[in-house]
Amino acid sequence: MSEPNALFSAALPFWGELSPEEQDQLLRACSPLTLAKGSVVHRQEQGCRGLLLLLSGQMRVYIASEEGREVTLYRVHAGEVCVMSATCLMDAIVFDVLMEAVEDLRALTLPSAALSRVLAAHPRAELFLYKTASERFSEIMWTMQQILFLGVDRRVAIFLWDEFLRCGDVLPLTHEAIARYIGSAREVVTKVLHYFAEEGIVALGRGKLTLLDREKLRARL
Known part of the structure; x- marks a missing residue:
C-alpha cells in the first residue's frame, strides 16, 4: 500500500490531515482500474463510481445528444483527479456526463461509500471536492463559450x-x-x-x- 499512499498524499491536499486509521481504511477500499483505449470509464446509469486518480493515460469527459453528436467538455491527464464520477457526494451538483478512455489508462478508484465518511469528518476534504469540481466547471464554460462565440x-x-x-x-x-x-x-x-x-x-x-x-x-x- 506504500505506492497508493504516496500517490494519494501527492494528489489529495487533505490526505495528511487524516488519521492513520482513516488513511488505512481508504487504502484498503481503493481499487485499481485498467481500461483500454475507447472504453467507457463512467456513465450516469452506472451509479456513483467514486473519485478517480489517473496514473497513466488520458480520458475525456463529454456530453452526447440523442442524434449522436458529442461535445468534449474537458480532459483528465495522468496525475490528475476526476471528481465528476463522484457527483453523488456533492449535493449541489447534478451533472450527467460520459467519460471515455482516449488512451489506455490506469487509475485508482476511491469508492464513494468509503470517501463519504471522510467528507463528513473533514471539511477540508469536502472543500477540495467542490473546489476541484468548480475548476472543471470553469473549463466547461470556456468550452461552451468557444462553441457559441x-x-x-x-x-x-x-x-x-x-x-x-x-x-x-x-x-x-x-x-x-x-x-x-x-x-x-x-x-x-x-x-x-x-x-x-x-x-x-x-x-x-x-x-x-x-x-x-x-x-x-x-x-x-
Missing part, C-alpha cells in the same frame, strides 16, 4: 496550440478526434486543417499533424 477555424487553432504546447510538434490525432474534442463536424475540421496546411501552418499525415510554423498558428488564436 468563436468560429471553427479559431477553435481548431486554439486546440492545436494547446496540444502542441503540451505534446510537442507532432500530434497523433485524426480529424475525427479533433472534431470530437472541439464539438464540430469532421468535414468542417478537415476543411480548416487543409486550409492551415495550404498556409504552411501544419503538415497533414495519416493519423497525425506536424506543426510547421508556430508564429502563423499563434496569429490564428
Whole structure:
C-alpha cells in the first residue's frame, strides 16, 4: 500500500490531515482500474463510481445528444483527479456526463461509500471536492463559450496550440478526434486543417499533424 499512499498524499491536499486509521481504511477500499483505449470509464446509469486518480493515460469527459453528436467538455491527464464520477457526494451538483478512455489508462478508484465518511469528518476534504469540481466547471464554460462565440477555424487553432504546447510538434490525432474534442463536424475540421496546411501552418499525415510554423498558428488564436 506504500505506492497508493504516496500517490494519494501527492494528489489529495487533505490526505495528511487524516488519521492513520482513516488513511488505512481508504487504502484498503481503493481499487485499481485498467481500461483500454475507447472504453467507457463512467456513465450516469452506472451509479456513483467514486473519485478517480489517473496514473497513466488520458480520458475525456463529454456530453452526447440523442442524434449522436458529442461535445468534449474537458480532459483528465495522468496525475490528475476526476471528481465528476463522484457527483453523488456533492449535493449541489447534478451533472450527467460520459467519460471515455482516449488512451489506455490506469487509475485508482476511491469508492464513494468509503470517501463519504471522510467528507463528513473533514471539511477540508469536502472543500477540495467542490473546489476541484468548480475548476472543471470553469473549463466547461470556456468550452461552451468557444462553441457559441468563436468560429471553427479559431477553435481548431486554439486546440492545436494547446496540444502542441503540451505534446510537442507532432500530434497523433485524426480529424475525427479533433472534431470530437472541439464539438464540430469532421468535414468542417478537415476543411480548416487543409486550409492551415495550404498556409504552411501544419503538415497533414495519416493519423497525425506536424506543426510547421508556430508564429502563423499563434496569429490564428
